[in-house]
Amino acid sequence: MSAAPPPAGPPPEIRYLFIRRPVLAGVISIVITLLGGFAIRLLPLSRYPQIAPPAVQVAAAYPGATAQDVADAVAAPIEEQLSGLQGLLYYSSANASDGTMGLAISFDVTRSQDLAAVDVQNAVQVAVPQLPDAVRQNGVVILKANTDILAVVALSSSDPRYDASYLTNYLKLFVEDELKRVPGIGNALTFGGLQFSMLLQLDPARMAKLGVTVGDVATAVREQNATNPAGRIGREPAPPGTELTIPVTTLGRLQTPDQFNDIVVRAKADGSLLRVRDIGRAVLGAQSYDFAGRLNGKPTAFMLLYLRPGANAIAVRNAVQRRLDELSRGFPPGISAVIPFDTTPFVTASIKEVVFTLLEAMALVSLVVFVFLQSWRATLIPMLAVPVSVIGTFLGLLVIGFSINVLTLFALVLAIGIVVDDAIVVIENVERIMATEDVPARIAADRAIRQVAGALIAIVLSLVAVFVPVAFTGGVTGEMFKQFAITIVIAVVLSGLVALTLTPALCALLLKEAVEAHTGGFFGAFNRWFARVTGGYVGAVDRVLGRPRAWLGAVAVLVILAGVLWRRVPTAFIPSEDKGYFAMALQLPDAASLQRTQAVIERVEGFLRQEPAIRNIVALAGFDLLSRASQPNSATIFVNVRPWEERGPGQSIDAITGRINGRLFGMRDAMGFAFNLPEIPGLGATSGVEAQLQNRGGLPVQDFAREVQAFVQAANQLPAVLGVNANFRANVPQLYVDVDRAAAKARGVKLGDVFGTLQALMSTLYVNDFNLYGRTYRVQIEAQAPYRQTPEDLGQLYVRGSNDAMMPISALTRTQFKSGPTVLTRFNGFTSALITGVPRPGHSSGEMMNQLDGLIRSRFAAEGLGISYSGQSYQERASSGAAGLVFALGLVIVFLVLAAQYESWSLPFAVLFGVPFGVLGAFLGIWLRGQPSDIYFQVGLITVVGLAAKNAILIVEFATELRSQGVPIRQAAVQAARQRLRPILMTSFAFILGVSPLVVAGGAGAASRHSIGTTVFSGMLIATTVGIFFIPLFFTLIRRLAERGRAETPSAVEGRP
Template identity: 60%
Template structure:
């Protein structure tokens, strides 16, 4: 009976139409992002120890907490930054498979265990544990030219009226305005007046706690009440204070004469900010900056539009003169890179169509395999939605490569149909039926083999496993759909669209100059192809007749492959021009924020004059690299102009970055560097080296800092690195206050009161809270600024003795300047120093890491210095063995599928032996273009394995059938090569030309496209041009060995066993 789908073409068409409709329905609901959620869950812990030094925070806060963290499920590493402003920022990282909510609960539980060991002031200030959103979407700027609306006002306006509105938008993970300029009731005290009145900070704190409190009084007439009670009336008392004037009327003490001492007698109250150490700027002007983070799986472009729409609505209620703008935006890169891939996708489709047309020489025949492309590609979107994928660079790369793959099955069918029509002179429907009987098994084998290569990748773990999964499963879905199309729609279209070509007819039947030109071209092409086929058969025959020579050549190819595996440098993700970069600016230790801001203004002036730069965002007072607040540091984010506007060499990313670094190098008393941000936002702080040197035996932070500096110097001298930068600094001038404890106790003075006086005067003392604008804010005490300008001011502070006498602090202490760290970082429980850097030009990240490891192990391990990676460097090292595992897994799965298909343990080797040629070509191309064997190259190798096996299957499958019909092994191999050469070349060159745009593309994301395109282009080129000569040899050798009885009898299953034919030697 004739094939069902040939008899029912409408039914065949309906299957494909349903696939397309499902895909179109799904594509509108898929998230759009540059990468899927790949960053490890990060739980951030923040604790504040007011007035403490960096060493105090590290010893009293960080160490007790970190001791409880090890052993949690899925923990990768943790690191903390402990700064001299009393703040500990601890980041805990988990495996990407860990649920972030459960990870946060685990961290919270461990902190609860450490809480009894923490200072009470730390517990009272609160320990914040939260999931940190890492997917930056945009940073909004709120600014005004009106001096009434300063940064403090704008910051609080954003926190009150904007942050929560944005957090409620669908797809927004978080939105929180930078800095701690939240309103605070600042009680600025005059230590001189307090001493004259015999008052201390403790007196003020006690008075505020007593008189600024919520005092519920109950209700009159509440139950149980006497019978006949008619009313229940709430009783209201004065509660928390609201205005500064209310706080100034607080009674601190009553005098014996009946007069009162109010807070206004010893200071003033004013509505200020909680902390002034951090300031935001946008394009050179003070600004409130609000970062908006993307929720995992959300559509970046859609969420940005939601943010813009909501901000436009909120702006209608802004005070006059207040405006908002987008200061930093990651979506242009998402849009541009995806548009470039989509453009490449259409270019690939045109080139594939051209190749198919040249080989098939008929628009009717060309239409049939080309129809498979939209059906398979569009249908893949449905599979992506079912599997929870998004439209991102990885899935789109999969679709680009799939274009050259999905036409293969249809080409195999139509080429066989046309051959049968020409040779047997039968109608298209009969030819289609016969062709399907011949190639159906081969089609199923190809689909199974390709799926067996791609699908197992989904079970790999880690970030690289997720990257492989998104790419490979997308192709696998497309391949399955193309197989369905080839088995259903393609034979039906062949029966309907193809027309018998009379003997001697030209390829293009129409008349006219264009038709004649096509006929001449096709005539020459066909004659040339017949000549190539004959020469191929002659060469293949000679290869078969000289097995020792060519197996030796095969061994040489494998040896070259092993050499390339060892010599091609490794990498992780190629560095891209994302349209923005980061900068760190550091002044000498202890430089004030005002001084730092002056330098930042100078840098902003330089940047905004550069033709390639669009906007500059600055955060003064933040060391982004160390995740610590430092008044002498600033982080800057620079937005470049669109890629189409940066066409000259001076406007290219590397040139701009180099120019900025050159300018920073010339600044006096300033060190800084510009750096590319990680390719996956949230995967570390820079796109280069992140090495944490650890004190594992030095036991002295000054000596450890010296060794760190030596390490950076040695690393900078290595040819693999540049710009190596250690972050540890231990020469920060610090004023050490030595308390004479014996004298303090002899005078009956409380040590806690002495230290509280120091804290409240030189830092701030958190007393309690007040309410305003529907929010809760802090009440804080501090000394007036004129009493904390110089070291001598410490002596002007007073504490009270047991006889009510006021004792100057200078009588109880002595001061001296010492050098110490302004920030102490810890990594996995050890004091550490983060070392950042970048690969030298022409060197890969893998070479950089290898050089750093050699240096650390050979020269510093014996001196008590250990090392550990974080960020992108950690992930690169963690993924080191994944590429080889993926490749080996693909080969094993191909072998098992073919063994099951052929019921043979030997025939699969005839297919697999052709794979090394593709791998050799891929790595040779990568080496030739000076690229690294990164994740994208390894992803491409998976494709090469599948397609090289597919080419071999076409020959081996047909040769097996011919052998079963009684042909000799040599004759079967050569005849299979003759009959399958045209579809092999057609499908291979369709794929090769289809990926050519990846090699030559430019613009956003070009480095990734070059990486994946280079591997698959050269891999398939070599696998096709060399493999077609060796596959017949492999088939003859393996089949001959099998039939000679070197393999266990019965291994060939039901395949008939003709008389063995010997393989001639040289």
């Protein structure tokens, strides 16, 4: 009986698991890819992750009060309770002459917004007893601020019957709640104060003639417009036999103007009645008329939509549009709803551009690999391995709760050049062994993976060591670093896993058994050129090793140059992008009316329409975006432009705003400027420098206003400043009413009646509420319009004195015109002026802030002025030292990992000494291009550190192995340089070409791609073309010192090979 044939399988000398079991290696990679692809569908999509600091808003109203009154009586008591809140960064309040107070409180990004809101709520409750009664009656509102604006919904009408008040209330009643229920919407807020209100418009002259006061009317309204429960007939306990229980009802809250007109103000014994209609009229109007919205010149109601954290911006916006289309079918004829202002096109376009760059990077990397490997089989291996790492990274992002955003996608673009390195290292070593040892692909793959496994693990660990510390930095910068760093770490770890499993299995299966050298054609020419390059490189390395002191001096010069550039390159927080929209702020002369403001808006809209790139113009009259306060002489305009691909030369946001600012500068009856909005929602109002000039010395308001103007004039002369503006105005005409308190008391007039009458008839008096359409609205008292137009109208306001005699307020008061602010801002408890500015081209925001600080110290500190920063500028200043700390920590971690890997305290220095070349290249690149050191540069610099260390590891690892085999130190260094040059150049140029699309990017998000692309491109170019000549020198010197320190025999230290 013949023996059974031996089982088929790999030859017995194959010891590596995944070469013996290639199906297992394939299954692991397929599972990773499938799960990653599934994760892509579940991950939220947004421009940036949720990185804006959590904020809480406090709103209160003191009707009739001046800005100074609101600041002193409302803002100050509340602000006094805020200091010491956990995670508090700063707080600022805007106190307006319409009696409103808005207080914004910003917390550290690590602080829970829910817990922060609870802390603020508790602090406000402590301050409430100190607030005026009118403020407590109106209520103090505390809201968790949502800064991630998704879109603006506009409701307009072609039918003149539907005015702005009708549209606002229709939007609030029938659209707002519906859109709030769309999954992913965090909040929907109807803009402006045109909500319904029952206005009791009184005739002061008629009231004086009939002896009626404002207090009489308010008392009558409170009594007769109230809910009056009346019980039930037949309720238990009831007599036996009771068969029915019937509720008893009566007229409660009134609903119609006629019912309010019938309110009895006074009844006499003879049966005569005095009703509201006898001294005025009740009308269904608006709570406030200090705001007007326009869309492309037509009266419009607006609603802001905010995105819920973690939601997919694109999907939510599309869902809103679908729901809006459904609701539009039920609108009255002539009313239509549109989305004129939308932030998602920039999100879509910028992410699409990064994805396109991702594909370009893969194509360029494939080209480099093919040129070096000269085999489609060998090229196919990394092209199969790279997608596994890239797609699998999305699974990691889903597990840790990240989103698909520009930061994670940037990380993946860089990761392509990084992860392909691991596969190339394996492939190149397999082909080298096949060519030099003449063994089949399977055996070569088995030997190769066991040779380079240590280097692969060292590369992965060193890259992880570089990026992991970045994830633990704090603040907004730390959150941005974390998104990038963790994505890179996931991709690198998966790349190492694939390089140790799938890549050797594919090498064993796909590589040819014999490798034929190309001698003709393009590849032949390339090989001959590369042989000359290799010979020249080895000769240069040998010459460097022959004169170590001279070349160490050259290294010292390069390090000094890197240090000089580090100090000279200006700093910034984040580059300003063309987002497809911008804003404008208009300021009319002091005391200008809302009607004048609307007239100016019409003129501005006229020259905006002359810009062919502009698509929609959203104008908000009566609202100041910079102070976030209501002012009748202010306006804010949001402008939406056409998509990037539809715009030609000279139609970028910077170009458009430059032309518009030129037109605005020529306006005589208004000041205005157009500006880019901040890159990260919630970080201030503008993308430039945002400072708070504080009155720390307690100067009178008029003196502080003069100092503010002096500061602005001086700041505009600074070298780094293109333009600076201040929003503080203290010369607004105000009518001061001086009440003769002694005379009032002598005539039996209560001071409260005097002030209450002034408030009610010159402003509005909130009495109580009424119900309409299932909602609750305010009942307010005010004087009819003709009685509140001139200072002389105060003479027609009467109060009741002793013996029920009516006397004019003018008999108890003196009036005079004074000047004061319409909006009084406070920052961290001090009266302040918001300073906004733009750095001059060629200068950065960091330079501008340093010069502003110097200006304060040299000229204004003695006057009691100080400066603080808010918004984006605060984060830039807070993160100014983070990059150096992260950089140093990363180097320390890399050193420790390599020390553990090589079991040596000295050898890691040979790797780390290669890092300064990459740093020099990174700084040189952005300096030559005129770019600042911003967050994207810092992220790119960390990447360059890791990759420069990787190049050094490839040489040092191989040289160490040769030295352990007894090869002399210098000869080991030269041999390692010769043998590792090809994989170093292959991996480095694959990375450099892979990121080159970032350097020349255009369209949405181009500025951030330029920043990170220039950094890594130039950094790796210098690290590769210059640094690799010095790595063998560092290895030789450090190895000699280490062996000399261990007192080894003289034969261990060799001279020339």
